[in-house]
Amino acid sequence: MTISELGITRPPGPSSSSEPTLRPATRMRAWLAVLGLGAAAVWLGYVGLQALVAAGDLSSALAAARDHSAGPVLIVFVSVVLVAERLWPAVPRPLVARAHLVDAAYFGIFAVMVLPLLTLVQTGLGVEVEAHARFLLLSHLSMVPQLVVIATILVGIDAMNWAAHVANHRSLALWRLHALHHSQEDMSVLTTFRTHPLVHASYLPALLPVLVLGAGGTVPGAALIVYACLVTLPHANLRWAFGPLGRIVVSPAYHRLHHIAVPIDSRGSVNFGFVLVCWDQLAHRAIFPTNAAPCPTGILGRPVPLEQGAARRAVPQVVLAQLAQPFRLHAATDVSS
Ligand SMILES: [Zn+2]
Numbered sequence: 001m002t003i004s005e006l007g008i009t010r011p012p013g014p015s016s017s018s019e020p021t022l023r024p025a026t027r028m029r030a031w032l033a034v035l036g037l038g039a040a041a042v043w044l045g046y047v048g049l050q051a052l053v054a055a056g057d058l059s060s061a062l063a064a065a066r067d068h069s070a071g072p073v074l075i076v077f078v079s080v081v082l083v084a085e086r087l088w089p090a091v092p093r094p095l096v097a098r099a100h101l102v103d104a105a106y107f108g109i110f111a112v113m114v115l116p117l118l119t120l121v122q123t124g125l126g127v128e129v130e131a132h133a134r135f136l137l138l139s140h141l142s143m144v145p146q147l148v149v150i151a152t153i154l155v156g157i158d159a160m161n162w163a164a165h166v167a168n169h170r171s172l173a174l175w176r177l178h179a180l181h182h183s184q185e186d187m188s189v190l191t192t193f194r195t196h197p198l199v200h201a202s203y204l205p206a207l208l209p210v211l212v213l214g215a216g217g218t219v220p221g222a223a224l225i226v227y228a229c230l231v232t233l234p235h236a237n238l239r240w241a242f243g244p245l246g247r248i249v250v251s252p253a254y255h256r257l258h259h260i261a262v263p264i265d266s267r268g269s270v271n272f273g274f275v276l277v278c279w280d281q282l283a284h285r286a287i288f289p290t291n292a293a294p295c296p297t298g299i300l301g302r303p304v305p306l307e308q309g310a311a312r313r314a315v316p317q318v319v320l321a322q323l324a325q326p327f328r329l330h331a332a333t334d335v336s337s
């Protein structure tokens with residue numbers, strides 16, 4: 001499928017004033033849904049904290065999560081990609097671009113605050129599933145080789161991440177949280193971490209393959225670290241399309257089209273894949289990159305407070321404004337699709 005086949009014709013520019021206005025009740029529902037998601041996350045986090053403290057596993061669980069998602073391997077990987085971006089940038093950027101500082105701040109927030117809280121929330125979900133939906137947990141997998149179970153879990157995680165990502169674009173409430181990630185106009189590998197903390201709650205379904213098949217084999221930490229690196233690389237400011245491998249694995253050039261500033265609808269509709277491209281192909285939502293110049297990224301009309309805006313606010317001020325936006329009754333990201 002090509003861009004022209006999908007009808008991407010709207011030129012870059014300010015958000016169209018002809019966007020249909022939302023009914024107040026619709027906005028209210030989106031706002032309440034964001035608050036509800038936050039309340040559910042707090043509850044699951046509390047349940048998870050209780051369970052880990054009772055089992056004496058709190059520190060080991062937090063250490064494992066840090067190693068898998070923000071540990072030394074990932075930091076070295078991101079550093080190497082940052083060097084590659086200096087050598088072969090898709091779009092040349094200053095060495096210390098303001099966008100990079102903001103996205104680096106999000107990495108710090110993720111590593112120090114979000115990851116520990118997410119660990120509690122994920123543990124809480126596991127506790128609740130075990131208590132109330134035990135029928136979901138398969139325990140008779142001894143006939144299946146462990147390697148097959150582990151591979152199935154990883155593919156299942158990727159499928160659920162894809163589905164949750166689509167929901168982030170289709171749901172008005174979830175788009176309030178996901179828009180921050182898409183607001184970046186100067187993408188780099190650090191943009192991976194430019195996410196609202198609460199958006200991680202929308203990706204909790206990705207835990208289900210682990211819970212459902214977990215009795216058949218625990219996914220080795222090394223596999224989770226490799227998965228985290230593969231999720232991070234597509235945001236790099238590189239033109240890499242991976243050649244024939246790019247038809248299987250998400251490349252920076254492929255994911256850049258997901259962040260295109262001129263989407264086919266107001267929330268972007270192609271290339272949702274995290275690591276595997278097959279989910280987009282099955283849903284006819286895959287566009288493969290060509291040799292054309294890298295597309296501009298961001299959101300038309302800049303509905304999210306930006307570091308690139310005319311007002312030169314300090315980085316902490318920008319981040320706080322971005323984090324607060326989804327909780328406003330009238331969020332500028334609210335547009336009908
Ligand atoms: Zn997206």
Ligand SMILES: [Zn+2]
Binds near residue numbers: 235
């Ligand atoms: Zn992205």
